[in-house]
Structures are given as C-alpha cells and as structure tokens.
Amino acid sequence: MNLTLHVWRQKNAATKGAFVKYDARDISPDMSFLEMLDVINEELILQGQQPVAFDHDCREGICGTCGLMINGIAHGPERATTTCQLHMRHFKDGDTIYIEPWRAQAFPVIKDLVVDRSAFDRIIQAGGFVSVSTGSAPEANAMPVPKVSADQAMDAAACIGCGACVAACPNASAMLFTGAKIAHLGRLPQGQPERYERVVNMVEVMDKEGFGGCTNIGECSSACPKEISMDVIAWMNRDLLRATVAKGKQGSK
Amino acid sequence: MAIDTSVRPQTDTGRRTADFQSTTLDAKVPAGPIEDRWDTHRFNMKLVNPANKRKYTIIMVGSGLAGGSAAASLAELGYNVKCFCYQDSPRRAHSIAAQGGINAAKNYRNDGDSIYRLFYDTVKGGDFRSREANVYRLSQISVNIIDQCVAQGVPFAREYGGMLDNRSFGGAQVSRTFYARGQTGQQLLLGAYQALERQIGLGTVKMYPRTEMLDLVVVDGKAQGIVTRDMVTGKVESHAGDAVVLATGGYGNVFYLSTNAKGCNVTASWRAHRRGALFANPCYTQIHPTCIPVSGEHQSKLTLMSESLRNDGRIWVPVRKGDTRSPDQIPEGERDYYLERKYPSFGNLVPRDVASRNAKDVCDDGRGVGPGGLGVYLDFGDAIKRLGAKVVRDRYGNLFDMYERITGENPYEVPMRIYPAIHYTMGGLWVDYNLQSTIPGLYVIGEANFSDHGANRLGASALMQGLADGYFVLPYTIGDYLATLGPTKVTTAHSAFAEVEAAVNERTRQLLSINGQRTVDSFHRELGHIMWDYCGMARNDAGLKQALNRIPELRAEFWENVKVPGDGAELNQSLEKAGRVADFLELGELMCLDALHRTESCGGHFREESQTPEGEALRDDEHFAYVAAWQWNGVDRPPTLHREPLNFEYVHLTQRSYK
Ligand SMILES: Cc1cc2nc3c(=O)[nH]c(=O)nc-3n(C[C@H](O)[C@H](O)[C@H](O)COP(=O)(O)OP(=O)(O)OC[C@H]3O[C@@H](n4cnc5c(N)ncnc54)[C@H](O)[C@@H]3O)c2cc1C
Numbered sequence: 083m084n085l086t087l088h089v090w091r092q093k094n095a096a097t098k099g100a101f102v103k104y105d106a107r108d109i110s111p112d113m114s115f116l117e118m119l120d121v122i123n124e125e126l127i128l129q130g131q132q133p134v135a136f137d138h139d140c141r142e143g144i145c146g147t148c149g150l151m152i153n154g155i156a157h158g159p160e161r162a163t164t165t166c167q168l169h170m171r172h173f174k175d176g177d178t179i180y181i182e183p184w185r186a187q188a189f190p191v192i193k194d195l196v197v198d199r200s201a202f203d204r205i206i207q208a209g210g211f212v213s214v215s216t217g218s219a220p221e222a223n224a225m226p227v228p229k230v231s232a233d234q235a236m237d238a239a240a241c242i243g244c245g246a247c248v249a250a251c252p253n254a255s256a257m258l259f260t261g262a263k264i265a266h267l268g269r270l271p272q273g274q275p276e277r278y279e280r281v282v283n284m285v286e287v288m289d290k291e292g293f294g295g296c297t298n299i300g301e302c303s304s305a306c307p308k309e310i311s312m313d314v315i316a317w318m319n320r321d322l323l324r325a326t327v328a329k330g331k332q333g334s335k
Numbered sequence: 336m337a338i339d340t341s342v343r344p345q346t347d348t349g350r351r352t353a354d355f356q357s358t359t360l361d362a363k364v365p366a367g368p369i370e371d372r373w374d375t376h377r378f379n380m381k382l383v384n385p386a387n388k389r390k391y392t393i394i395m396v397g398s399g400l401a402g403g404s405a406a407a408s409l410a411e412l413g414y415n416v417k418c419f420c421y422q423d424s425p426r427r428a429h430s431i432a433a434q435g436g437i438n439a440a441k442n443y444r445n446d447g448d449s450i451y452r453l454f455y456d457t458v459k460g461g462d463f464r465s466r467e468a469n470v471y472r473l474s475q476i477s478v479n480i481i482d483q484c485v486a487q488g489v490p491f492a493r494e495y496g497g498m499l500d501n502r503s504f505g506g507a508q509v510s511r512t513f514y515a516r517g518q519t520g521q522q523l524l525l526g527a528y529q530a531l532e533r534q535i536g537l538g539t540v541k542m543y544p545r546t547e548m549l550d551l552v553v554v555d556g557k558a559q560g561i562v563t564r565d566m567v568t569g570k571v572e573s574h575a576g577d578a579v580v581l582a583t584g585g586y587g588n589v590f591y592l593s594t595n596a597k598g599c600n601v602t603a604s605w606r607a608h609r610r611g612a613l614f615a616n617p618c619y620t621q622i623h624p625t626c627i628p629v630s631g632e633h634q635s636k637l638t639l640m641s642e643s644l645r646n647d648g649r650i651w652v653p654v655r656k657g658d659t660r661s662p663d664q665i666p667e668g669e670r671d672y673y674l675e676r677k678y679p680s681f682g683n684l685v686p687r688d689v690a691s692r693n694a695k696d697v698c699d700d701g702r703g704v705g706p707g708g709l710g711v712y713l714d715f716g717d718a719i720k721r722l723g724a725k726v727v728r729d730r731y732g733n734l735f736d737m738y739e740r741i742t743g744e745n746p747y748e749v750p751m752r753i754y755p756a757i758h759y760t761m762g763g764l765w766v767d768y769n770l771q772s773t774i775p776g777l778y779v780i781g782e783a784n785f786s787d788h789g790a791n792r793l794g795a796s797a798l799m800q801g802l803a804d805g806y807f808v809l810p811y812t813i814g815d816y817l818a819t820l821g822p823t824k825v826t827t828a829h830s831a832f833a834e835v836e837a838a839v840n841e842r843t844r845q846l847l848s849i850n851g852q853r854t855v856d857s858f859h860r861e862l863g864h865i866m867w868d869y870c871g872m873a874r875n876d877a878g879l880k881q882a883l884n885r886i887p888e889l890r891a892e893f894w895e896n897v898k899v900p901g902d903g904a905e906l907n908q909s910l911e912k913a914g915r916v917a918d919f920l921e922l923g924e925l926m927c928l929d930a931l932h933r934t935e936s937c938g939g940h941f942r943e944e945s946q947t948p949e950g951e952a953l954r955d956d957e958h959f960a961y962v963a964a965w966q967w968n969g970v971d972r973p974p975t976l977h978r979e980p981l982n983f984e985y986v987h988l989t990q991r992s993y994k
C-alpha cells in the first residue's frame with residue numbers, strides 16, 4: 083500500500099522543528115510501523131539525506147525504548163500495543179499519518195523523534211527500590227507473600243517505562259509511572275520498611291522534574307501498552323496522604 | 336601465561352585451519368574437591384581494606400543483568416564505579432526480553448534437585464564443552480540469587496500458600512525454574528536496575544547512558560580504561576580506571592536477524608579482542624526452534640515464543656514437496672509429524688538444537704510452509720479438541736495474542752507457523768575462573784564471556800549466570816586483583832589514551848568519508864545471509880570455506896562502498912550501526928574459521944561430516960575436548976589458536992540420545 087507521512091524533523095534540542103512530508107510506497111501490511119520507517123530511511127540515505135532518528139531496541143514490546151505519537155495517539159491506534167509491535171495492516175492504502183515525538187516539558191526533544199526521558203530514572207533514584215545490599219538477603223521462602231499481593235505487585239511492575247502515559251496526558255503527568263513503582267513495592271512485605279519515605283521522595287522529584295498533576299482523565303492508562311490501571315495512582319495518593327499525616331504528627335510532638 | 340604471537344605463512348590450509356604452535360591456557364581453577372573450591376578460593380583471595388575501596392575506580396561497560404548487578408554490588412562495597420550503556424536508560428538492556436525463567440537448585444519441590452544435579456544437567460546439557468569448576472560454582476550460587484532478588488521485591492510467581500512457585504523448563508526432569516509471568520528477565524533486570532539507581536542516587540556510581548564504548552586502553556599490558564562516544568553530542572572521551580569490566584551481552588546480531596535487540600553488538604568485546612583478549616568458541620551459537628518466521632525482506636528482527644508451546648502443539652509439514660494447500664485441506668494421512676516419527680520417546684519435546692535442525696531439514700527438502708517455504712506448522716488443533724479452547728487459552732493465551740499481533744493470523748483456527756532463529760551466543764571472550772580475560776585487569780561477565788554453557792545453553796540458565804557473575808563472583812575476584820596491585824597511577828593524561836582516541840576518531844572519519852552506494856543495513860543483511868547459510872544450524876567444510884572467501888570480499892566492499900550520512904558531532908544512528916557492522920564483518924570470519932577447525936559436532940555446532948548413522952550429532956572427545964581461544968593477529972592475517980583442555984572428573988562423558 084501507499085501512504086503519506088508527515089514526520090516531525092528537528093535537528094537538535096536548540097533548533098526548531100517542523101513536519102516534513104514523505105511518500106511511503108509499496109508498504110507491506112506485514113511490516114511493523116518501525117519497519118515502515120526503516121524503508122523510508124533506506125531511501126533517504128541513498129538520496130544522501132539524513133534518515134529520521136527514532137528510538138527503538140527490542141522491537142518486541144518490552145524494553146520501552148520506542149514511542150511515537152501516531153496521528154496524535156501515543157503508540158498509535160491499537161490497544162495494549164507498543165509502536166514496535168504495531169503492524170501496517172491496521173492502516174489503509176492512501177492513509178495520511180502524522181508522526182511526532184512524545185511531547186512533554188520533562189521530555190525534551192533530542193533529535194527528530196528521539197526524546198530525553200532521563201527524568202524517569204531520577205524518579206526511581208529518589209526511592210524506587212528496596213535498600214537491600216547484595217549478600218544481606220534472608221532465605222527466599224522465609225517470608226511468605228500472599229499470591230494475590232504478588233499478582234497485584236506484578237500487575238504494577240509490568241510497566242516498561244516508555245513514557246506513553248506522560249505523552250498521552252494533557253497535563254503531562256507522570257503519576258501512572260510513579261504510582262506503578264510505588265504500588266509494586268508497596269504491595270510486597272519487602273517494600274514496607276521504606277514505604278512512606280519512598281512515596282514522599284519520589285513524588286517530590288516527580289514534581290521537580292516538571293511533570294504535571296493528575297486530573298483523573300485516564301488517558302495515561304488507555305495509552306499504556308501494558309494496561310497499567312489507574313488504581314496505582316489512587317494507591318500512591320493514599321500512601322502520600324498517610325505519609326504526610328504521619329509526618330505532621332511527628333512534627334507536632 | 337605465554338601467548339604465541341608468531342604468525343604462520345598464509346598457505347591455504349594454514350590460513351584456514353590455523354592450527355599453529357598454540358599454547359595451553361591456564362584457567363586458574365583452584366585445587367581440591369569440587370564442592371570446596373569456591374569457598375577455599377574466597378578465603379585465599381586478598382581483600383581490599385574497606386577504607387581504601389573508594390580509591391579504586393572500576394569501569395563497567397553494560398548495565399544488563401550482569402553489568403547492572405555487578406555495578407550495584409561493587410558500589411555497595413565502596414568502590415567508585417563508572418557504568419556505561421548504549422540505551423537511554425540502564426533499565427532497557429536486552430536482558431529485559433527474557434521470558435521463561437531462571438534456574439536455581441533450591442529443591443523447594445522436594446523432587447530430588449540439588450546443587451550437584453543442576454551442575455550435572457548443565458555440564459551434560461552443554462555437551463561436555465564447559466569447565467566443570469565454573470559450572471559447579473554457578474549451581475552453588477544459584478540459590479543466593481533467588482534470595483537476593485526476592486528481597487529486592489522481584490514479584491516471582493507464588494503458590495496460594497505464599498511460597499515461591501516453580502516450573503519445569505526446557506526438558507528438565509525437576510522443577511527448578513523461578514518465573515515472573517512471561518516477564519522474568521524484565522523483573523530481574525528491574526531489580527538490578529533499582530539497586531543500581533539507588534547507588535547512582537548515592538553518588539557511588541556515575542551512569543553514562545547513550546554512551547558507547549568504542550575501544551579499550553591497555554597500558555603496560557593492563558586494562559586501564561576505555562574510549563567512548565557520547566551518542567547525543569558525538570563527543571569522544573577517555574575514562575581511566577583500575578579495572579575494566581565488559582558486560583556487553585551476546586553477538587547474535589552478526590546474523591542480522593535474531594531474537595536480540597537491534598542494538599546488541601560485539602563492538603566492546605571485539606575491540607578488546609583486537610587489543611589482546613582471546614575470543615573463545617565463537618562458533619557456538621544457539622538457535623531457538625519456536626520463533627515467528629520471516630515475513631519478507633523488510634524483516635528487521637525475529638520474535639521468540641516460549642518453547643512451552645511444544646508441550647501441547649504438534650509440529651508437522653506436508654508429506655508432499657511443494658504442497659501449497661491450506662493446512663485444513665491437508666488430510667491427516669498427508670501430514671508428516673516428523674519429530675514424533677523420528678524421536679518416538681521425546682517427540683515434540685526434543686532439545687532446542689534437535690528441533691531446530693529437523694525444521695531446517697524438512698524445509699531444505701522443499702516441504703516448508705508459508706512465505707518462501709521457511710516455516711513448519713505448530714498445530715494446536717488436537718490440543719483444542721482434547722482440552723478445549725479455554726484450557727489452551729489459559730495456558731498460552733498471551734503467546735497466541737502475540738502471534739496474532741505479529742502475523743495477523745488466529746492460532747486457535749489456523750496452525751501457527753514457526754521457524755528457528757538465532758537466540759544466544761555461547762562463545763565470547765575467554766575468561767579464567769576469576770572471570771578475568773587474557774588481559775590483566777579486563778574482566779568479562781554475562782553473555783559476553785564464553786563461560787559456563789559449553790556448546791549449548793539450557794533454558795533459564797543465562798539469567799542465572801549473568802546474575803551469579805554480577806552479584807556474587809566478580810565482586811570477590813576483582814577485589815583480589817585490585818588488592819594485589821594497589822591503586823593505579825594511570826590517568827587519561829597518559830599518552831595511550833590520546834593514541835586510542837586518535838584511532839577512534841580516525842575510524843569515524845573514515846566511515847563518514849567513504850560516501851559510497853550502499854547502506855549499512857544492506858551490508859549487514861548480506862553478512863547475515865552468509866552466516867545463516869553457512870554457519871547456521873548445520874555447517875560443512877565446503878560451505879564454511881565459501882563463507883571464508885565471501886566475508887573478506889564483503890568487508891572490503893564495505894570499506895569502499897558504504898554510505899553513512901551526517902557527521903560525527905551529533906546523534907547519528909547510521910554511524911553507530913556502521914561501526915557495529917564493521918566489527919561484525921571481522922567477527923563473522925572468525926566464527927566460520929572456528930566452525931571449520933572444529934570438525935566434530937557438539938551442542939549448537941552441527942558439522943554435517945560428523946554425525947551418527949541415524950543423523951544425530953557426533954562428538955569427537957578425543958580431538959576436541961577443549962575450549963578454542965583465538966588470538967587476533969590483524970585483519971587478513973590468520974589468528975592463532977590456543978587451547979584450554981577440558982577435564983571431566985565428575986560428570987562422565989556420554990553421547991546425548993533422544994530416540
Ligand atoms: C528473547 C530472549 C529470551 C530469553 N529468555 C531467557 C530465559 O527465559 N532465561 C534465561 O536464562 N535466558 C534467557 N535469554 C538469554 C538472556 O536473556 C541473556 O543471555 C542475558 O540477559 C544477557 O545478559 P547480559 O547482562 O550479559 O547482557 P545484556 O542484557 O544484553 O546487556 C548488555 C549491556 O551492554 C551494553 N552495551 C553493549 N555494547 C555496548 C557498548 N559498545 N558500549 C556501551 N555499552 C554497551 C548495553 O547497553 C547493555 O546495557 C533470552 C534471550 C532473549 C534474546
């Protein structure tokens with residue numbers, strides 16, 4: 083099939099970007115979206131032009147590296163599907179497709195469709211871990227974990243850190259991402275000792291990085307390729323409230 | 336250890352078989368009963384005074400399971416760590432893609448597992464081409480890994496009583512595999528990543544994402560640093576340290592199409608090889624039987640589906656060549672369930688290498704299905720009749736969804752099509768028992784070393800090995816080296832760094848200035864075809880010689896005719912790829928040479944000349960019970976072969992049989 087693409091091109095962070103139109107010809111419906119871009123790039127290179135820069139690695143929906151706004155939708159039209167797993171059979175011959183990078187103040191554009199998501203790493207640095215140094219762990223089965231808790235922890239831990247939640251949210255909020263880590267660790271006994279300190283520290287960094295607040299729109303969860311539920315945001319808010327109340331009590335002593 | 340640097344004249348056989356006055360490598364395996372060796376060794380190793388640890392800088396290249404766990408553990412001990420990865424975050428290393436699980440000899444199921452049994456299975460599974468002492472240590476440490484990961488909050492699958500669940504994996508007779516749904520690698524990597532981020536936050540690790548190592552710096556025979564390129568700004572920079580660790584993963588992408596991530600590469604290992612580190616068993620590659628077949632020339636990578644599918648799916652092809660009827664039109668009597676026919680006792684559950692090779696054979700015979708005839712059916716029709724669609728959905732629903740997402744076909748109605756794909760590389764840089772390469776101060780961990788899997792890796796043991804190396808082996812053995820040496824005086828002001836930087840810059844300049852007619856990908860694809868055809872699932876003398884003629888020609892063309900647009904001082908993905916493909920073009924030749932010299936079949940290396948009358952792999956222990964470690968002598972000059980003899984004191988040599 084043949085398609086018309088409008089691709090965001092931007093030389094670097096300091097330069098202004100713009101859409102550039104490309105014709106994609108003889109695209110097979112069996113190609114993935116990124117393979118379609120590969121075809122465009124091979125042509126551009128042979129014409130002596132710079133190929134379109136985009137991030138990707140595993141191409142199987144698990145590393146969270148890829149991520150494009152496709153006709154205004156994070157990762158495109160298919161539910162629970164990353165850009166690398168989206169196939170061209172979901173488009174029609176003659177379609178026009180707009181391709182943009184994630185748009186968020188906290189994710190500055192590096193080049194073309196590549197953005198800087200290092201703010202996510204800094205949120206994890208603030209507390210998204212259990213402080214257990216190598217060698218100090220007790221026997222694994224010494225502490226039973228109810229199956230339900232383990233399963234719910236896993237639901238939240240499935241986050242791939244792609245940033246689609248931020249890109250989809252009109253407020254560019256990172257609450258789904260942050261909440262997912264807080265809920266993952268908070269649901270497990272191993273995460274209890276640092277539970278309240280963790281939420282306070284992570285939320286503080288999240289705000290400092292320039293992510294917006296949550297107004298319960300739910301775009302994050304529907305864009306999420308791993309279908310992380312908005313419940314994790316409620317969980318995070320509850321923990322944050324308890325943590326601040328506890329802190330307030332301590333302060334008044 | 337003395338390394339023979341003499342180069343033999345380039346006679347035809349000399350160039351090809353490269354069997355020179357090789358030396359014997361000393362793996363520094365401690366003496367004594369195998370159960371005590373690691374303990375004794377730990378006691379005998381020197382310790383670095385805790386107060387002095389911060390005076391040492393360790394350079395960690397890679398932040399996957401191996402590098403991430405090692406960087407975090409070393410920083411916890413008090414060392415200064417500089418950690419590098421090419422992705423935008425350490426959380427994205429390709430370890431993230433592992434699905435099935437991780438082995439450990441916990442014996443939670445009371446089904447007869449033990450450290451010794453895991454050791455035995457791994458040595459045997461590796462087709463007797465691994466080092467017993469390393470494998471024993473790996474089995475011992477396996478239990479600590481699970482403890483560590485659980486404490487970090489890795490959400491492993493649990494039973495209703497709250498205890499950890501296990502499953503049997505890859506044909507093992509005991510249930511020793513721990514898993515987190517189909518995302519075990521992801522969860523283990525996130526555990527290591529979180530431990531690493533904690534140290535980054537504490538300032539003990541400095542992380543360099545989107546930074547690629549392009550060369551190793553060796554000063555007075557010791558590894559003292561690396562030269563990197565910042566992939567955003569293009570800046571080429573030197574980093575000095577007391578030791579360098581490579582944790583840079585496998586080189587399966589030499590085949591272009593593989594289940595590896597697009598960025599997986601051999602550059603770090605290859606550059607170290609060129610600076611003196613021996614490369615061991617490069618021809619040992621693992622081919623996974625249940626991958627989604629290629630759909631056309633545009634294909635950029637292959638996707639693996641868990642081999643658990645073979646528990647209920649039946650593999651078949653039409654009896655008749657060139658039968659183009661749709662599968663539902665082919666009556667039972669005209670189907671060949673070839674694995675069930677040839678291996679009545681194991682049937683569809685034969686090991687990975689056997690299943691893969693047989694798929695290739697029926698396709699070579701003109702009976703393959705799907706585009707290009709490169710596929711076989713994996714049919715759930717009988718399973719659905721027997722168990723009902725619901726049970727099948729419960730067991731394999733997510734895999735069926737993934738298959739449908741990629742192929743657009745519904746496997747509940749139409750049989751799946753599968754084909755083998757390159758999945759894992761057992762070969763890698765040679766390391767001794769301490770995980771040190773032949774360059775003092777250069778350590779290699781995870782898939783990047785040649786390590787513990789011999790000629791064939793068992794399912795769920797790569798995650799185990801990466802984490803064993805990173806959490807529990809390297810932190811000890813590197814301390815011994817550092818304590819013996821004392822803090823280095825070498826800084827990036829040393830002239831060696833300027834020289835290596837100049838070489839790196841010159842190579843970049845060259846790649847950018849060729850301005851030829853072909854893209855990097857077109858060269859990579861062509862190399863991949865050569866490797867797959869001649870150094871893939873089955874290898875023979877004539878084919879390997881043909882590959883050894885074609886690869887140098889392709890490499891020469893690359894350096895005259897590749898087109899890399901843009902410049903070096905910016906994010907330039909074509910340039911990144913060009914550097915990696917240039918290294919693959921050298922590695923591919925070494926792989927073929929290694930495969931040519933090893934005239935036996937073993938594990939993932941099937942030499943057609945060496946098979947039993949029934950067509951099974953035939954080892955030649957008398958001549959090949961050794962690790963082949965190759966020394967670089969320059970492009971277009973034959974490498975020198977060094978051998979590490981393998982002794983089997985505990986597990987007795989036997990031939991595998993699955994009839
Ligand atoms: C699809 C798939 C499924 C698998 N399933 C299983 C399984 O179920 N069980 C199992 O045990 N094993 C499995 N394996 C194998 C296992 O996942 C890998 O062998 C293992 O994760 C490798 O870990 P690593 O740390 O050595 O390398 P990687 O995770 O690949 O990490 C390599 C690191 O090195 C960095 N790097 C590479 N080159 C450079 C450079 N030049 N400069 C700077 N940084 C660099 C990368 O950025 C990355 O951080 C699977 C593999 C695949 C592909």
Ligand code: FES
Pocket residue numbers: 137138139140141142143144145146147148149164165166167
């Ligand atoms: S490239 Fe890894 S999730 Fe898309």
